[in-house]
Structures are given as structure tokens and as C-alpha cells.
Amino acid sequence: MTDYDFSGYLEARGTNWFDEDPMLVRWVERSNPSEATRRMLDRFGRDAASTWIERSDVAERRDHLPRIREPDPYNRFPATEIDLPSVTWKTLAEIHGSGIWRADFDERARYAIVYLLNEHGEMGVTCSVACTDGLARVLRMAGDPDDPRIREVLGRIDGATEADWIHGAQFVTEIQGGSDAATNALEARPDGDAFRLHGQKWFCSNLTADYWLVTARRPDGPSDHRGIGLFCVPRLRDGAPNGYRIRRLKDKLGTRALPTAEIEFEGAWGFPVGPLDAGLRTMVAVVLTTSRVHNVVAAAASLRRAHREAHAYAHFRTAFGRKLADFPLLAASLERLAAEADLASAGAFACVEDWTAALDPKASREQKTWARILVSIAKAVSTRRTSPRIYEAMMLVGGNGIEERFSVLPRLYRDAAIMETWEGPYTLLLSQALSDMARLEVPGREAEFLHFGLRDAATDELVRELAAVLAERDPVARDLAWGELAPRIYFAYETWALATLA
Numbered sequence: 001m002t003d004y005d006f007s008g009y010l011e012a013r014g015t016n017w018f019d020e021d022p023m024l025v026r027w028v029e030r031s032n033p034s035e036a037t038r039r040m041l042d043r044f045g046r047d048a049a050s051t052w053i054e055r056s057d058v059a060e061r062r063d064h065l066p067r068i069r070e071p072d073p074y075n076r077f078p079a080t081e082i083d084l085p086s087v088t089w090k091t092l093a094e095i096h097g098s099g100i101w102r103a104d105f106d107e108r109a110r111y112a113i114v115y116l117l118n119e120h121g122e123m124g125v126t127c128s129v130a131c132t133d134g135l136a137r138v139l140r141m142a143g144d145p146d147d148p149r150i151r152e153v154l155g156r157i158d159g160a161t162e163a164d165w166i167h168g169a170q171f172v173t174e175i176q177g178g179s180d181a182a183t184n185a186l187e188a189r190p191d192g193d194a195f196r197l198h199g200q201k202w203f204c205s206n207l208t209a210d211y212w213l214v215t216a217r218r219p220d221g222p223s224d225h226r227g228i229g230l231f232c233v234p235r236l237r238d239g240a241p242n243g244y245r246i247r248r249l250k251d252k253l254g255t256r257a258l259p260t261a262e263i264e265f266e267g268a269w270g271f272p273v274g275p276l277d278a279g280l281r282t283m284v285a286v287v288l289t290t291s292r293v294h295n296v297v298a299a300a301a302s303l304r305r306a307h308r309e310a311h312a313y314a315h316f317r318t319a320f321g322r323k324l325a326d327f328p329l330l331a332a333s334l335e336r337l338a339a340e341a342d343l344a345s346a347g348a349f350a351c352v353e354d355w356t357a358a359l360d361p362k363a364s365r366e367q368k369t370w371a372r373i374l375v376s377i378a379k380a381v382s383t384r385r386t387s388p389r390i391y392e393a394m395m396l397v398g399g400n401g402i403e404e405r406f407s408v409l410p411r412l413y414r415d416a417a418i419m420e421t422w423e424g425p426y427t428l429l430l431s432q433a434l435s436d437m438a439r440l441e442v443p444g445r446e447a448e449f450l451h452f453g454l455r456d457a458a459t460d461e462l463v464r465e466l467a468a469v470l471a472e473r474d475p476v477a478r479d480l481a482w483g484e485l486a487p488r489i490y491f492a493y494e495t496w497a498l499a500t501l502a
């Protein structure tokens with residue numbers, strides 16, 4: 001045993017990640033939060049720098065990863081339950097019971113907390129957080145306010161406490177494809193004023209949730225996307241599993257503390273949310289878009305944490321009698337990481353503002369169009385950039401950087417791959433942004449569109465290039481040109497956003 005002591009590095013990571021993050025504080029201050037909200041941010045800022053580090057270390061240990069609970073010996077139920085470590089349940093209770101999902105909770109404070117959570121990677125909770133946000137939003141925006149089933153779930157969300165809280169999950173992807181969700185085949189058979197679901201979903205994350213939002217096809221409906229409804233399915237009914245069976249858990253590269261399963265629906269009872277012929281549209285417009293915004297925030301938070309770790313280590317560790325941070329190449333790498341974390345964070349915060357502004361029923365058409373396209377580009381571009389930067393941070397730390405328990409970096413790196421994949425991978429989202437621009441009549445209005453979204457960062461060159469892309473008749477040339485332009489549009493947006501926060 002040597003007396004080499006890492007405490008200098010551990011302490012340099014900080015004690016309150018809210019207070020000590022000037023950009024995050026400046027952003028939230030725009031809302032002039034109430035004293036109660038400030039106390040929450042202070043509490044979660046301290047948890048982020050202490051309790052959550054310890055808990056995520058426990059949750060991510062290989063022997064603590066989610067497992068399917070063995071069916072009981074009396075042949076009563078098939079495999080339906082997942083065991084999670086108690087630390088995960090504690091964090092879930094503290095977040096979901098905190099009041100964060102109340103409709104009147106400040107949007108900036110809400111996503112500041114999401115940011116702090118995501119500085120730790122998945123740790124079995126951030127998917128639940130994104131899905132519960134989506135559940136609350138879709139029930140408020142699309143649910144029939146007179147339906148007692150909708151009111152009951154919303155009542156449980158609004159009245160949540162640490163002792164009594166609920167969370168959500170969302171299942172769209174089937175074996176034949178996740179991007180082309182209009183191919184969904186899982187059946188929703190009418191049963192009175194409810195439905196019974198039969199079939200399979202291929203990627204079902206956070207399945208310990210109390211309510212699952214599931215897309216399913218009505219047997220009597222049209223064969224395209226209009227035949228797909230959105231259903232809210234309680235996991236338990238009268239305390240017993242609600243007509244489903246877990247086939248297997250995915251063995252994933254990242255988000256390992258989060259259970260993701262293949263599920264067989266065998267008559268699960270559920271009730272519709274929103275019009276029956278608009279289920280897929282509602283799921284994408286509200287639920288998946290909410291998750292995509294969480295991903296944008298998560299990408300920024302991962303970079304902030306990667307920089308926090310690499311910076312602390314490089315100023316603690318010495319080699320050849322010098323601090324690592326004094327080696328010019330290493331210092332340049334650190335600076336790049338800091339700049340990317342600032343840029344990504346400013347972009348994410350602006351994206352939250354533009355998106356939440358568009359949710360206001362009184363929002364202008366321009367705001368709605370911009371937000372719709374912005375979220376697709378932001379999710380695609382920001383998550384794609386994250387893995388290489390976290391990789392660089394890992395390499396800055398050297399051998400300790402790739403040791404799973406020494407720092408969060410390996411986990412952030414593995415989770416970043418998932419962040420880019422789920423809720424719409426890179427190329428799908430860029431394609432979707434392009435077709436949305438055509439549908440929302442951006443062609444011919446490119447200058448207006450970019451000046452609205454990018455404010456004074458919209459240049460004549462970007463306007464000209466966007467006009468050229470949208471006018472391109474060769475679909476291959478158009479897609480390739482757009483693939484080159486979209487990241488530059490987002491970079492201009494982030495640069496503008498950073499200038500407003502500096």
C-alpha cells in the first residue's frame with residue numbers, strides 16, 4: 001500500500017454543482033425562481049456533487065445491474081418484475097416526489113435539475129425522468145380532461161411525494177423497426193371504453209414504471225399511421241401484472257443501470273390518450289419530442305461533467321514534475337472541452353426555452369415551426385458530438401480514465417452511444433427535419449425562418465445555402481447537402497445562445 005492520495009482530485013470536483021456552475025445559475029436566474037425553487041436547486045446541486053456520485057457507483061456495479069425477478073414457484077405469474085438496487089429507488093423517489101412535474105413548476109429550474117442528474121449519466125433514473133415528463137405533458141396536452149382515468153394519473157403526478165410517487169415509460173419500437181414506427185403491428189382490441197393489447201414491443205426501457213405509454217394498431221383502423229392509437233397502460237391492475245410478460249432484458253453497451261426489455265403483451269388493459277387515429281402523431285409530437293429535449297440537455301451535461309473530471313484530474317496529477325494541465329497539448333484539449341461544454345449547454349438551454357415557448361397555446365406559427373425543426377437538429381447534432389469529446393476526456397485522465405469505478409467517464413462514454421441512438425438516431429432526425437421544413441412551408445421563407453430561430457447569428461450565407469438545399473431536386477444531393485449544413489445551423493444557434501449568456 002502506498003500513501004498516494006487522490007483526495008486533491010476528488011475535492012476539486014466541487015461541492016455544489018448548481019452554485020458552482022455560473023452558466024447554469026445565470027440561465028435559471030432569468031426565471032427569478034421562488035425561494036422554494038432555489039432551495040430545491042441548492043439541494044440537488046449538493047446531491048449531484050455527493051450522494052448521486054456514491055449512488056451511481058453502486059447502481060452501475062456489474063453485480064447490481066437490473067435483473068428479471070424469478071417467477072414465483074406457484075405458477076401464478078410469468079416473469080414480470082425487475083429488481084433494481086435500493087439506491088436507484090431512493091433517487092427516483094427524491095426526484096419524482098420533489099414536485100418537479102407540477103404544471104406550474106418553473107421550466108428552467110426543471111431542466112436545470114435534469115441537467116444536474118445527467119451529469120451522472122443514466123444511473124437508472126434519467127430515462128424515467130424523461131418519460132415521466134413526457135407522460136405528464138401528453139396527458140395534459142392530449143388527454144380528455146373529463147376522463148377520470150386521465151385525471152387520476154395527473155392527480156398522482158401533481159400530488160407526488162417522496163413516499164407516494166409514480167413514473168412513466170414509453171414503448172414504440174417493434175422488432176421490424178423503430179424509425180418507421182408507422183409499421184407498428186402490436187394490436188389494440190376494443191374492450192368497452194378501453195382496449196386490450198396483444199403483441200410485442202422490442203425495446204422497452206424503464207419498465208418498472210407505473211404507467212406505460214404504448215402505441216398500438218386498431219384491427220379495424222386504416223393500415224397506415226392513422227390506424228395507430230396511443231394508450232396508457234398501468235403496469236399493475238388490482239396489484240397484479242396487467243397482461244404482459246418480459247421475454248428478456250437487453251444486454252446493452254450503455255445505460256446499463258436502466259432495464260430495457262422485450263415485452264410480450266397478452267391482453268394488457270389500457271385506455272386511449274388523444275384521438276385514436278392520431279396516436280403516433282401525438283407520441284412523436286409530445287412524448288418523443290420531450291425525450292429529445294432531455295437528450296439535448298443530457299449531451300450538454302455529459303460534456304460539463306467530462307470537463308469537470310478531466311479538469312480536476314489534470315490540475316491534481318503530476319508527471320515529470322509538472323501538473324498535467326501544464327502540458328500545452330493537454331491544456332489545449334481541456335480548453336476545447338470547456339468550450340464545447342459551454343457551447344452545448346448554452347444551446348441546450350436555448351433549445352429548452354424555444355421549445356417550451358412553442359408549447360404555449362398562444363405561440364406564433366414561426367415559433368412552433370422553429371421549435372419543431374430545432375429539436376430534431378439539436379438532438380441529432382448535439383448527441384453525435386458527445387462521444388468523441390468524452391473519449392478525449394477519458395484519454396486526458398490516462399489509465400485511470402478507463403477504469404469504470406475511478407470516474408464517471410467510461411459510463412458517460414458508453415451512455416453517449418445510446419443517447420445518439422434512441423428517440424431517433426442521427427440520420428433519421430436530420431431527414432425528419434428536412435421533410436418537416438417542406439411540410440411547414442419553409443421553402444421560400446428561408447430568411448424569415450433562420451432570422452427567427454438564429455436571431456442575429458443568421459447569416460446571408462446560411463440563408464442562401466438553406467434555400468439551395470430546399471430547392472435541390474435531386475434527393476441524394478439534397479440529403480447530402482443538408483447533412484453538411486444542419487450542424488452549421490445548430491452551431492450558429494449555440495454561438496448566439498452562448499453570447500446571450502456570457
Ligand SMILES: Cc1cc2nc3c(=O)[nH]c(=O)nc-3n(C[C@H](O)[C@H](O)[C@H](O)COP(=O)(O)OP(=O)(O)OC[C@H]3O[C@@H](n4cnc5c(N)ncnc54)[C@H](O)[C@@H]3O)c2cc1C
Pocket residue numbers: 170171172173176177178179180203204205206252254255260418421422423424425426427428429431
Ligand atoms: C438502450 C436503448 C433503449 C431503448 N428504449 C426504448 C424504449 O423504451 N422505447 C422505445 O420505443 N424504443 C426504445 N429504443 C429503441 C430506439 O428508439 C430505436 O433503436 C431507434 O428509434 C431506432 O430504431 P431501430 O433501432 O429500429 O433502427 P432503424 O429504424 O432500423 O434504423 C437504422 C438506421 O437507419 C436510419 N434511418 C432509418 N430511417 C431513416 C430515414 N428515413 N432517413 C435517414 N436515415 C434513416 C436510422 O437513423 C438508423 O441509423 C431503445 C434503444 C436503445 C438502444
